[in-house]
Amino acid sequence: xxxxxxxxRHLRIEFPTRRGVLVAVDEVSFTIGPGEVLGVVGxxxxxxxxxxxxxIGLLEPPGRIAAGEILLDGERIDRLPHEAMRRIRxxxxxxxxxxxxASLDPLFSIGQQLVETIRTHLPLSEGEARKRxxxxxxEVGIPAAARRTGHYxxxxxxxxxQRVVIALALAANPQLxxxxxxxxxxxxxIQAQIITLLKRLCRDHGxxxxxxxxDMGVIAxxxxxxxxxxxxxxxxxxxxxxxxxxxxxxxxxxxMGSIPSIVADRDRLxxxxxxxxxxxxxxxxxxxxxxxxxxxxxxxxxxPDLMDxxxxxxxxxxxxxxPA
Amino acid sequence: MKVLAETxxxxxxxxxxxxxxxxxxxxxHATKVFDVSxxxxxxxxxxxxxxxxxxxxDVSFCIRRGETLGLVGESGCGKSTVARLIVGLxxxxxxxxxxxxxxIATLASGRGDRTLRRKLQMIFQDPYASLNPRWRVADIVxxxxxxxxxxxxxxxxxxxxxxxxxxxxxxPADGQKYxxxxxxxxxQRISxxxxxxxxxxxxxxxxxTSALDVSVQAQVLNLMxxxxxxxxxxYLFISHNLAVVHHVADRVGVMYLGRIVELADKRTLFxxxxxxxxxxxxxxxxxxxxxxxxxxxxxxxxPNPLSxxxxxxxxxxxxxxxxxxxxxxxxxxxxxxxxxxxxxxxxxxxDRIPQK
Amino acid sequence: MNARLVAALRxxxxxDVAYSxxxxxxxxxxxxxxxxxxxSAVFAPWVAPHNPFDLxxxxxxxxxxxxxxxxxxxxxxxxxxxxxxxxILSTILFGARISLAVxxxxxxxxxxxxVALGLIAGYVGGSIDAFIMRVADVQLSFPAILIALxxxxxxxxxxxxxxxxxxxxxxxxxxxxxxxVQYARTVRGTTLVEKNKEYVQAARLFGIHPLAIMARHxxxxxxxxxxxxxxxxxxxxxxxxxxxxxxxxxxxxxxPSLGTLIRIGNDFLFSGEWWVTLFPGIALVVMVxxxxxLGDWLRDALNPRLxx
Numbered sequence: 001x002x003x004x005x006x007x008x009r010h011l012r013i014e015f016p017t018r019r020g021v022l023v024a025v026d027e028v029s030f031t032i033g034p035g036e037v038l039g040v041v042g043x044x045x046x047x048x049x050x051x052x053x054x055x056i057g058l059l060e061p062p063g064r065i066a067a068g069e070i071l072l073d074g075e076r077i078d079r080l081p082h083e084a085m086r087r088i089r090x091x092x093x094x095x096x097x098x099x100x101x102a103s104l105d106p107l108f109s110i111g112q113q114l115v116e117t118i119r120t121h122l123p124l125s126e127g128e129a130r131k132r133x134x135x136x137x138x139e140v141g142i143p144a145a146a147r148r149t150g151h152y153x154x155x156x157x158x159x160x161x162q163r164v165v166i167a168l169a170l171a172a173n174p175q176l177x178x179x180x181x182x183x184x185x186x187x188x189x190i191q192a193q194i195i196t197l198l199k200r201l202c203r204d205h206g207x208x209x210x211x212x213x214x215d216m217g218v219i220a221x222x223x224x225x226x227x228x229x230x231x232x233x234x235x236x237x238x239x240x241x242x243x244x245x246x247x248x249x250x251x252x253x254x255x256m257g258s259i260p261s262i263v264a265d266r267d268r269l270x271x272x273x274x275x276x277x278x279x280x281x282x283x284x285x286x287x288x289x290x291x292x293x294x295x296x297x298x299x300x301x302x303x304p305d306l307m308d309x310x311x312x313x314x315x316x317x318x319x320x321x322x323p324a
Numbered sequence: 325m326k327v328l329a330e331t332x333x334x335x336x337x338x339x340x341x342x343x344x345x346x347x348x349x350x351x352x353h354a355t356k357v358f359d360v361s362x363x364x365x366x367x368x369x370x371x372x373x374x375x376x377x378x379x380x381x382d383v384s385f386c387i388r389r390g391e392t393l394g395l396v397g398e399s400g401c402g403k404s405t406v407a408r409l410i411v412g413l414x415x416x417x418x419x420x421x422x423x424x425x426x427x428i429a430t431l432a433s434g435r436g437d438r439t440l441r442r443k444l445q446m447i448f449q450d451p452y453a454s455l456n457p458r459w460r461v462a463d464i465v466x467x468x469x470x471x472x473x474x475x476x477x478x479x480x481x482x483x484x485x486x487x488x489x490x491x492x493x494x495x496p497a498d499g500q501k502y503x504x505x506x507x508x509x510x511x512q513r514i515s516x517x518x519x520x521x522x523x524x525x526x527x528x529x530x531x532x533t534s535a536l537d538v539s540v541q542a543q544v545l546n547l548m549x550x551x552x553x554x555x556x557x558x559y560l561f562i563s564h565n566l567a568v569v570h571h572v573a574d575r576v577g578v579m580y581l582g583r584i585v586e587l588a589d590k591r592t593l594f595x596x597x598x599x600x601x602x603x604x605x606x607x608x609x610x611x612x613x614x615x616x617x618x619x620x621x622x623x624x625x626x627p628n629p630l631s632x633x634x635x636x637x638x639x640x641x642x643x644x645x646x647x648x649x650x651x652x653x654x655x656x657x658x659x660x661x662x663x664x665x666x667x668x669x670x671x672x673x674x675d676r677i678p679q680k
Numbered sequence: 681m682n683a684r685l686v687a688a689l690r691x692x693x694x695x696d697v698a699y700s701x702x703x704x705x706x707x708x709x710x711x712x713x714x715x716x717x718x719x720s721a722v723f724a725p726w727v728a729p730h731n732p733f734d735l736x737x738x739x740x741x742x743x744x745x746x747x748x749x750x751x752x753x754x755x756x757x758x759x760x761x762x763x764x765x766x767x768i769l770s771t772i773l774f775g776a777r778i779s780l781a782v783x784x785x786x787x788x789x790x791x792x793x794x795v796a797l798g799l800i801a802g803y804v805g806g807s808i809d810a811f812i813m814r815v816a817d818v819q820l821s822f823p824a825i826l827i828a829l830x831x832x833x834x835x836x837x838x839x840x841x842x843x844x845x846x847x848x849x850x851x852x853x854x855x856x857x858x859x860x861v862q863y864a865r866t867v868r869g870t871t872l873v874e875k876n877k878e879y880v881q882a883a884r885l886f887g888i889h890p891l892a893i894m895a896r897h898x899x900x901x902x903x904x905x906x907x908x909x910x911x912x913x914x915x916x917x918x919x920x921x922x923x924x925x926x927x928x929x930x931x932x933x934x935x936p937s938l939g940t941l942i943r944i945g946n947d948f949l950f951s952g953e954w955w956v957t958l959f960p961g962i963a964l965v966v967m968v969x970x971x972x973x974l975g976d977w978l979r980d981a982l983n984p985r986l987x988x
Contacts, residue, residue: 187399188565189625191610192607216538217609221610258541267549269545269546275507441885446885456879472887
């Protein structure tokens with residue numbers, strides 16, 4: 001088997017507070033192969049964005065990686081000094097965030113920002129970089145790209161801005177893009193445009209993507225594999241079609257049932273009672289057990305690891321081959 | 325138009341009416357224009373023109389007692405303005421809105437009928453901003469009860485609060501807590517309890533679940549449906565999420581740049597969308613079932629509402645636009661094939677759109 | 681009832697603000713200094729070794745004694761005496777009492793005026809808002825001290841006879857009027873934000889009277905920044921009072937504040953009796969510094985963005 005492009009092993013992210021240490025992400029392990037799109041889905045507070053931030057080294061203090069390792073092309077990047085991490089960010093890992101305005105500097109034209117990013121990471125002359133900037137803008141579907149390089153971020157609409165951000169993320173031809181809720185702030189019709197664009201570009205460039213979102217629909221359209229997170233842990237992972245059509249973990253089952261659909265006409269949506277525990281009150285055993293319709297004794301005390309469940313893997317004692 | 329004339333002639337007496345068929349809320353040619361001009365001095369010195377934002381333009385629809393009308397559209401289409409016009413947070417520029425035969429213009433002026441005011445309530449989008457962070461939940465829910473003297477005496481009020489909190493799936497003891505001790509979904513339950521506290525019959529829900537996670541959204545949607553069945557509530561449900569609207573609504577209106585472009589029974593609208601914009605919206609829904617159907621995302625974005633395109637506002641993005649669309653604003657009229665579907669589109673009227 | 685009180689106390693001790701206080705040495709030292717000042721000012725008649733304003737206690741033979749650790753010093757006058765033979769330490773304690781009283785009273789006056797006007801401007805909007813804020817702009821283009829001088833001069837012209845007895849109130853009024861703008865601006869800004877929050881809109885839907893909405897919904901949520909301004913403003917008001925008194929238009933010399941003491945002592949600076957002006961000066965600086973440090977800490981503690 002090929003070596004994975006990105007490998008995350010037993011990642012643990014902690015937030016020390018005055019009331020004790022909060023564990024926001026715990027025992028998270030996954031891989032992304034070259035050119036693969038991994039969807040990371042979960043509700044707010046599940047730790048999906050933190051995992052993304054940890055990979056690109058942008059974890060906000062006081063958050064810290066407390067355990068585990070992150071490997072890019074077999075090389076550890078979680079202990080790198082700031083300067084080395086900065087070079088990797090942009091060159092080898094690109095990033096797209098929810099709010100396009102936050103990723104763009106309002107004081108510089110988008111042409112300047114693109115040229116600067118390109119020249120920081122690639123050995124190109126000013127003129128070559130400028131040409132590449134225009135090509136990139138054309139590629140992300142910005143009309144009259146050459147003319148618009150002189151425009152400032154506020155002169156673009158929300159959808160166009162997110163296109164510019166994608167162009168910036170792709171500027172140095174990175175191997176991996178971390179896209180954190182790239183379509184959440186956009187209107188429905190623009191969302192579809194951006195997803196289509198992201199999919200096409202990553203296929204053309206062979207870029208791997210870690211797509212972090214709360215929207216199962218976006219995952220279904222875009223991802224090859226999916227990892228479902230709950231309370232800082234991965235509870236299920238597998239090929240996207242299997243996870244969506246035949247979810248294994250009771251949480252994923254509930255999550256899929258709770259999505260309203262325009263195809264089915266249902267009186268009630270499947271509902272998971274309660275809400276995700278706060279970080280300071282994660283229950284022992286399986287963190288989902290207080291809300292789980294299929295809970296049994298073992299779930300209260302023992303924490304399940306990911307185990308084989310058909311073509312997927314689920315962190316649930318229901319799938320334990322060797323009963324305790 | 326025929327329906328309109330009939331209702332305005334009808335005397336305003338709800339008890340005498342057959343419950344199901346008569347419109348409870350009637351919006352006729354509602355228009356709201358905001359003056360977003362720069363300050364007077366800037367206009368005079370800088371020769372800046374007056375700027376008028378036509379947030380809602382000639383919108384008409386009715387809602388029958390006990391039904392749910394869904395209103396969908398993208399940001400800036402005026403759906404939230406419609407919500408605020410109905411509950412009286414904004415005043416109409418022109419047109420009229422009647423609730424149970426009474427003109428709600430009396431609401432906005434502050435005089436008005438107190439009974440009418442309390443029957444029309446609103447559920448807001450942001451569960452974090454819709455509850456005063458410094459008040460205990462019991463006081464929040466009690467506010468309308470105390471303001472309108474719907475229960476007298478401490479014990480009666482406390483009993484009513486307990487009952488309301490139980491009704492929305494919280495415990496009476498939760499009343500002693502503050503809003504920050506609750507999750508987003510629970511806060512939205514508190515908002516609903518507060519609206520019910522004023523004995524509301526009609527709830528305007530402005531994106532009530534779009535700030536919530538899906539599993540929590542399901543809880544709130546289920547609760548809203550239960551309450552509707554139990555209390556006979558009527559909803560105007562506003563959302564940008566078509567799947568959510570499909571789940572909750574009986575009829576659906578689609579708005580684009582201040583106007584309703586299509587209004588039809590839910591099944592009709594989702595099975596046979598007529599307006600090109602509705603088709604585009606339906607096409608844009610991510611396909612969870614992954615049936616692999618080809619998608620054609622429509623190009624372009626919503627234009628600036630300060631300078632809307634001439635004619636049909638959708639024409640710059642519409643694959644079927646012709647010269648008539650660029651000059652003449654289409655009226656909302658019944659579709660030839662289905663009486664219950666209203667569409668504002670020249671191409672539909674002229675039958676220029678190929679069926680899928 | 682008692683149990684509830686204990687619970688409330690425990691809750692406030694456990695709150696974020698209390699936590700940040702316990703972990704800020706500056707704030708603790710500043711608070712101790714401030715409490716010492718307030719305490720000794722309030723209890724000056726009992727704490728001070730002498731009553732400097734009791735003419736029967738004055739003895740001209742004690743005049744201009746240096747501090748006790750210098751040759752010629754007298755242990756019963758720890759910080760020396762002035763030309764009338766008054767004990768400097770006692771005059772400082774009594775002076776701080778007047779300075780603090782003027783400072784706090786005028787801040788309360790500015791605060792009530794500014795918060796009310798700011799709330800109305802922000803909530804009602806329109807031409808009322810424009811009028812209030814233009815008045816604020818105009819006033820802000822004059823230095824505060826000039827406004828205070830103007831009000832003071834006006835009061836003197838209108839009430840020539842009773843001025844002496846009303847001096848305290850005139851001073852409070854003149855400093856108070858000069859300071860409302862900052863409150864009004866801050867409150868107006870926060871009110872504009874709060875007004876559009878959905879809980880205020882919800883209250884409007886229940887038919888709550890606008891005045892009740894302002895008082896019960898908006899006001900409690902805009903008070904945080906007001907508290908910070910007020911704390912720092914006490915320091916400014918004390919300085920303004922000291923400046924006015926130094927210029928001779930403040931409280932009369934029969935009831936000297938720290939500013940008056942510094943002015944009186946100033947005359948002796950060049951004749952070698954530096955202690956007459958230096959110690960009141962140090963007292964003023966330490967008090968103002970303590971208040972400013974407290975204000976800075978409060979601003980940080982109440983700012984949710986700085987909270988970790």
